[in-house]
Amino acid sequence: MTVLTEVPDELSFRGIEPPEFAHGFVIALDTAEPWGGGRFEGRVERRARGRSASPLVVAFRCGAAWLDVAPQLVGKKRLLSITTYWDLRSRGVPIWLDEEVFVEKRDVGALADANWLSFDFTIPRRLPRSFEGTFVSFRWRVEAVRRGRVRRERASIPVLVREPQTEPVVRIESSPLGSWRLLEWKAEGDLDSAAGPCAVAYESRRPEDVPLPGETRESELRRRAAG
Numbered sequence: 001m002t003v004l005t006e007v008p009d010e011l012s013f014r015g016i017e018p019p020e021f022a023h024g025f026v027i028a029l030d031t032a033e034p035w036g037g038g039r040f041e042g043r044v045e046r047r048a049r050g051r052s053a054s055p056l057v058v059a060f061r062c063g064a065a066w067l068d069v070a071p072q073l074v075g076k077k078r079l080l081s082i083t084t085y086w087d088l089r090s091r092g093v094p095i096w097l098d099e100e101v102f103v104e105k106r107d108v109g110a111l112a113d114a115n116w117l118s119f120d121f122t123i124p125r126r127l128p129r130s131f132e133g134t135f136v137s138f139r140w141r142v143e144a145v146r147r148g149r150v151r152r153e154r155a156s157i158p159v160l161v162r163e164p165q166t167e168p169v170v171r172i173e174s175s176p177l178g179s180w181r182l183l184e185w186k187a188e189g190d191l192d193s194a195a196g197p198c199a200v201a202y203e204s205r206r207p208e209d210v211p212l213p214g215e216t217r218e219s220e221l222r223r224r225a226a227g
Helices: 084-089 217-226
Strands: 002-004 025-032 039-046 055-067 096-110 116-122 136-147 152-162 167-175 178-186 193-195 198-203
Touching: 025 136, 025 152, 039 055, 039 136, 055 116, 055 198, 096 116, 096 136, 136 167, 136 198, 178 217
Parallel strands: none
Antiparallel strands: 002 152, 025 039, 039 116, 055 096, 055 136, 136 152, 167 178, 167 198, 193 198
8 A cells, every 4th residue: 555645647637636845844644544543644844934923733634526518427326337437538637526525623833943844633534535536536635834923834745545456346435526436446445435425336336347366456447438
């Protein structure tokens, strides 16, 4: 499993806020476990000429996001092909809507005499794992904000999970617009999740939808796209 703090090319145009960098400080994560029961541990580090007596507030945020899909797909409950995601992307830049479902803020002090300030946070178990689906996503961010007399400085990073998807499943994604059943694959850590107006669940595939022997997610995608 890999945890990313930048938006990779394959997740472009999904409405994920990219990293934001402050003039006087940066966020450094030592531990990043963006799921219920996980932890964030790290520091806010002072950059050159970033000394200030203004306090810093670190926030840990989780949001539920959903795709504003084409009208012809709204509310459909049929089983969709693994190629659906690519079909949706070919229609232009998609629009993603979102709702914040959790935020926790910590005052960690000021970078007046210190070069860095530490923070740690344990995520409540009820909250979802970082996940990017076809119609639904759960997204984590860590941000640090410092308010001065004249301006507000903010540093912010997304915390995304990337890991091999090795188990073929039916993935059910539900948003305020409808519910969809997709032929997909899941990673070992993927679990049924719900937050705000969105939910994700998994079921076993029917025998006729099982991949061919030796197929991976990528090879199944190529076969179904060609067929």
